[in-house]
Amino acid sequence: MTTTPTTTQATTPQATNARQAPDLLGELGLGLKRGVNLFRHVLGIDRAEIGVTPKEAVWSRGKSVLYRYRSDRRTVRQPVLLVMSLVSRADIMDLQPGNSFVEHLLDQGLDVFLLDWGAPDELDAGNTLETYVDDHLPDAVAMADGLAGGHGVTVFGYCFGGLLALLYAAGHPDDPIANLVVMATPVDFTEMPPAMSGVGGDGIDPDHLLDETGNVPARTVRAGFSLLTPTADLATYADFWERLDDDRFLESYRAMTAWTRNHVPFPGAAFKQTARMFGEGNGFINDDLVLGGRAVHLRDITVPFLTVLAERDHIVPAEASLPLVDLVGSQDRTEMKLPAGHVGLIVGRGGRTRCMPAMSGWIIDHSDGATAG
Amino acid sequence: MAEPAWRRAFNAWEKSTAPALEDLTASTGFRDLLAAGVRWNNAIAEQVERTSRQWLHLWNLPAATDVRRLREQVARLQTEIGELRVATRQTGAPPTLTVIDGGGEGHDHPPAANG
Numbered sequence: 186m187t188t189t190p191t192t193t194q195a196t197t198p199q200a201t202n203a204r205q206a207p208d209l210l211g212e213l214g215l216g217l218k219r220g221v222n223l224f225r226h227v228l229g230i231d232r233a234e235i236g237v238t239p240k241e242a243v244w245s246r247g248k249s250v251l252y253r254y255r256s257d258r259r260t261v262r263q264p265v266l267l268v269m270s271l272v273s274r275a276d277i278m279d280l281q282p283g284n285s286f287v288e289h290l291l292d293q294g295l296d297v298f299l300l301d302w303g304a305p306d307e308l309d310a311g312n313t314l315e316t317y318v319d320d321h322l323p324d325a326v327a328m329a330d331g332l333a334g335g336h337g338v339t340v341f342g343y344c345f346g347g348l349l350a351l352l353y354a355a356g357h358p359d360d361p362i363a364n365l366v367v368m369a370t371p372v373d374f375t376e377m378p379p380a381m382s383g384v385g386g387d388g389i390d391p392d393h394l395l396d397e398t399g400n401v402p403a404r405t406v407r408a409g410f411s412l413l414t415p416t417a418d419l420a421t422y423a424d425f426w427e428r429l430d431d432d433r434f435l436e437s438y439r440a441m442t443a444w445t446r447n448h449v450p451f452p453g454a455a456f457k458q459t460a461r462m463f464g465e466g467n468g469f470i471n472d473d474l475v476l477g478g479r480a481v482h483l484r485d486i487t488v489p490f491l492t493v494l495a496e497r498d499h500i501v502p503a504e505a506s507l508p509l510v511d512l513v514g515s516q517d518r519t520e521m522k523l524p525a526g527h528v529g530l531i532v533g534r535g536g537r538t539r540c541m542p543a544m545s546g547w548i549i550d551h552s553d554g555a556t557a558g
Numbered sequence: 559m560a561e562p563a564w565r566r567a568f569n570a571w572e573k574s575t576a577p578a579l580e581d582l583t584a585s586t587g588f589r590d591l592l593a594a595g596v597r598w599n600n601a602i603a604e605q606v607e608r609t610s611r612q613w614l615h616l617w618n619l620p621a622a623t624d625v626r627r628l629r630e631q632v633a634r635l636q637t638e639i640g641e642l643r644v645a646t647r648q649t650g651a652p653p654t655l656t657v658i659d660g661g662g663e664g665h666d667h668p669p670a671a672n673g
Contacts, residue, residue, distance in 0.1 A: 247640070307626075308633040379584045389593040393600055397626050415579040416572050423568050427561075 210323045219429040226425075233439035236276035238287050240299070244328040244550070247312070248303025251325045252399065253296075253332065254287055262553035263363040264333040266326060267299045270345035271317070272406045272451050274444060275529065276303040278343070278388030281440045286531035289541045293549060298338075304449040310399025312452040314352065314459065322353045323360055331362040337363030339548055344369050344501060344527070348463075351509075352474070355481045363484060364551045365515075365543065368493040369501045369527050372469040372483075372512065376505035380412040385460035392457070401451035410448075413499055441532070452457040470508060484514040489551045491519045493530065493544060500527040519547060 225231050246249040267287070269275040276300060279287040290297045298321070300375050305312065330338050340362050342350030347370025354365045374382050384391050396402045411418060421442070428434040468474040474481045494503040503522065512519040523530060523540045530540045561569075580586055611621040 306633075307629050308636055310633070311637070379586070379589055383589040383592075388589050389596055393593075393596045399620070399630075412583045413580070414576070415583055416576045420568075420572060423565060427565050 186443045198504055215430050222429050222432075222435060226439075231435070231439060233281065233436070233443040235280065235281055235440050235443050236274075238279045238285060238291070243298075243332060244325060246321055247316075248305055248309060248326065249317075249325070250301050250303060251328055252301065253329070254299070256291045258291070258294055259296045260554065261296065262334065262336045263339050264296035264298055264329050265290055265339045265341050265548060266329050267297065268322070268340060268342040268346040268350045269301060269423065270343060271302055271349075271455060272401075272403075272448055274447055274449060275299055277444050278531065280435070280532055282442065284437065284440070284532060284537070286536070286541055289537070290548075293545045295545065295548065295552075296333050298325075300325050302449075304403075305398075305400050305452045306450075307398045310395075310453040313454045314349070314462075316452075317349055317455070318352045318356060319477050322349065323357055326353075326360055326362065335361070336553060337361045338502070339364040339366060339552065341366040341548075342368070342370060346370075348372075351469075351483060351486070352481055352485045355483050356476055356479070356485075358485050358487065362488050364489045364491070364548065365513075366491045366493065366548065367509070368530060368544070369495050369498055369506065370492065370509065371463075371501045371505035372509045373505050373507070373544045374463045374467045375470075376502055376507075378413050378453045378502070380409050380501070381419075381500070382464050385464040388464075391460045394456070395453045396450075398450070399453040401453065401456050403448040403450050406448040406451055407446065410445075410500065437533075441528075443464055444489060445543065469512065472512075483509075483512040486513040487515050489517040490515040491521060491544070491547050491551075493540075494520065494522045495525045495527055495530050496522055497525060497529070498527040517551070521547070522551060 239255040240252040241255065242250050243253045267275075269278070278477075279285045282288065287297055287299070302317070326338050326340065327499050332338075338361055339352050340354060342348070342365075347367030350365060350367055350371065351372075353360075356360055371377055371381075379388075383389060384394065394405055396405075421438075424434075426437055428438075461525050462468045462474060466473065469483060472482060490510075492506060492509045494506045495501075495502060507520075510518055521543060522541060525535050525540050529535050530544075607621075607623065611623055612623045
């Protein structure tokens with residue numbers, strides 16, 4: 186016969202207190218840490234430093250600046266020129282050390298340039314798409330190409346930057362473009378969320394969104410993004426409160442919020458043109474785009490081409506980018522669908538382990554391996 | 559580590575509310591409402607601006623619109639100077655104009671600028 190031992194150990198009040206004391210101390214320590222972190226956050230003591238990879242300005246026009254990242258390990262002949270959206274800060278490409286797309290590209294031996302459009306003011310309210318596509322971009326590409334030895338440039342556009350890169354490559358087929366990569370770039374605007382496509386036509390009059398500078402203010406741009414996921418801000422605050430004692434999380438949180446809450450105004454003339462050509466006209470799909478007085482066709486893009494789609498993109502749904510691969514004229518064209526969100530393609534663990542290597546791998550496969558100057 | 563009770567409650571609330579809110583903000587009705595709101599807001603701002611301008615002009619004081627108009631004129635002048643500078647460089651004549659940066663996040667213009 187077996188007997189089940191029952192716990193009959195006597196627990197004295199002293200023993201209970203001895204066990205609870207470390208728990209209490211731990212709780213107190215955690216509470217204190219949360220309090221200190223909250224205090225530092227509210228006072229803005231721990232500001233995130235973003236976009237810190239060393240770089241130098243090599244060209245500028247108006248607010249646009251072309252940067253070249255410093256590197257002593259360039260092994261690929263063709264440089265990569267990153268082209269940003271007009272409404273987001275370029276820092277997302279180089280968020281923080283260890284979590285940076287630029288850093289990853291440099292580690293792969295690439296020569297990296299970044300075209301930062303800057304923050305527009307009254308001076309830029311009249312900037313049209315032609316200003317960027319036919320004026321700034323061709324000169325920036327020529328400058329990057331010249332500095333890197335004249336072997337052509339891999340133009341890499343992100344989101345609206347991809348749209349600008351498409352217009353540029355289609356309108357300037359003789360420019361020194363070695364490859365064209367666009368990431369999370371919409372072409373079918375009927376598939377875009379209404380908060381992105383609801384301007385113009387029967388929707389909001391584009392003129393009504395301009396402020397006294399003639400541009401769409403940054404707060405309106407941010408509100409547009411917030412409308413896509415109305416509870417996202419609250420969820421972000423909940424994450425922050427829950428993980429207030431996690432220093433690594435707080436570091437990433439500060440870096441991301443420093444970027445997401447810091448949009449730039451949309452130049453008024455370019456905004457109205459975008460609403461007309463794409464929001465109302467769906468110009469890429471209808472193939473009726475006219476820029477600078479001449480027709481622009483995506484089929485005129487013949488360089489090796491990569492379009493990257495994010496499966497969980499809530500800003501540019503994959504459906505909005507899907508037709509693109511069939512619209513360009515390139516013989517060598519690839520569509521890459523990656524398991525990420527709009528920003529997760531180049532930020533975070535998934536970006537680092539899956540997305541960035543896939544994209545840089547394609548670029549290196551389509552470049553020459555000799556060392557550049 | 560297990561999620562605290564408040565977070566589980568928040569997640570449950572978000573899971574049930576977010577899709578409905580997203581559908582609402584994506585609806586045509588919401589877009590029309592937003593458009594009407596923007597129009598209404600602009601109309602009020604215009605009225606306030608007109609009244610305050612008249613009042614300030616009564617005292618011979620400049621209003622925000624006057625400053626805005628001046629800023630626009632300066633912006634246009636700067637654009638023209640920039641174009642002149644490019645044209646001068648293209649014709650080979652030595653540039654004699656110095657451009658004053660338009661404020662904001664101004665940048666230095668390196669010698670290699672404009673390729």
